[in-house]
Amino acid sequence: PAGGRVVAIGNPSGLAFCVCDGLLQSVDKPESTVSVGTYEYYESTDDPKETVCVHTCPMGPGFSGGPLIDMSGRLAGVNWGGIPGFCESFAIPLENFKRFIFKAMKFQSHERLLQEKRYSYESNKSLGIAVQPMSLSLRRHIENEIIGDRMKSQIRSGLIVYWHTFTPNTLPSE
Incomplete structure (x- = not known):
């Protein structure tokens, strides 16, 4: 409050x-x-x-x-x-953030977007973020690669929201 x-x-x-x-x-x-x-x-x-x-x-x-x-x-x-x-x-x-996440979860899946042909970095079909459910392997990756020895994560479940940037090396091939 x-x-x-x-x-x-x-x-x-x-x-x-x-x-x-x-x-x-x-x-x-x-x-x-x-x-x-x-x-x-x-x-x-x-x-x-x-x-x-x-x-x-x-x-x-x-x-x-x-x-x-x-x-x-x-x-x-x-x-x-x-x-x-x-x-x-x-x-x-x-509450605004939760609304955004629920909209993102209903949006087209990240994998489907990667399979589409694209000729530009701009698209009206992409939010530019990816939403991924927390898994044991993702949690271990966050602990080992991102957080490191500084602290161990208490994360057990949830969603990870991250920006995805397409570069010429990561664009899907035709």
């Missing part, structure tokens, strides 16, 4: 697992009202009714995509930016 303490976790400037705390100012601020004075900072092009969480955790590059967590350890949102000098940072509210 608004007024509660939250923490943002990120990896700014190569610092792993940096934690910053602050207050949750709003959980439902309309995206179209996010501004600095009369200068429009963000203008929603998808849905002007979408909302953002506003919080005071000091963030910089490296926090985008990281979690915003309340003091009960629950995910409140996914951080995406802020306004330097105004102590305002923004996160996608958890």
Whole structure:
């Protein structure tokens, strides 16, 4: 709820697992009202009714995509930016993020997209992300290749969402 303490976790400037705390100012601020004075900072092009969480955790590059967590350890949102000098940072509210994930799960499968012929890096059929169920082998890969010895993951189930970038070497052959 608004007024509660939250923490943002990120990896700014190569610092792993940096934690910053602050207050949750709003959980439902309309995206179209996010501004600095009369200068429009963000203008929603998808849905002007979408909302953002506003919080005071000091963030910089490296926090985008990281979690915003309340003091009960629950995910409140996914951080995406802020306004330097105004102590305002923004996160996608958890409910909006869940809606996005469910839409992505209903979208065409990643394997089918890889089998299609493509002549450009742009496509109206691709979100540019992949959603994959957590499996034991994926969890081991994350622990061994990504997290390493720094910490062992407590992840047991869920979905992994990641960006997929097509390069000339990874484009499907004709």
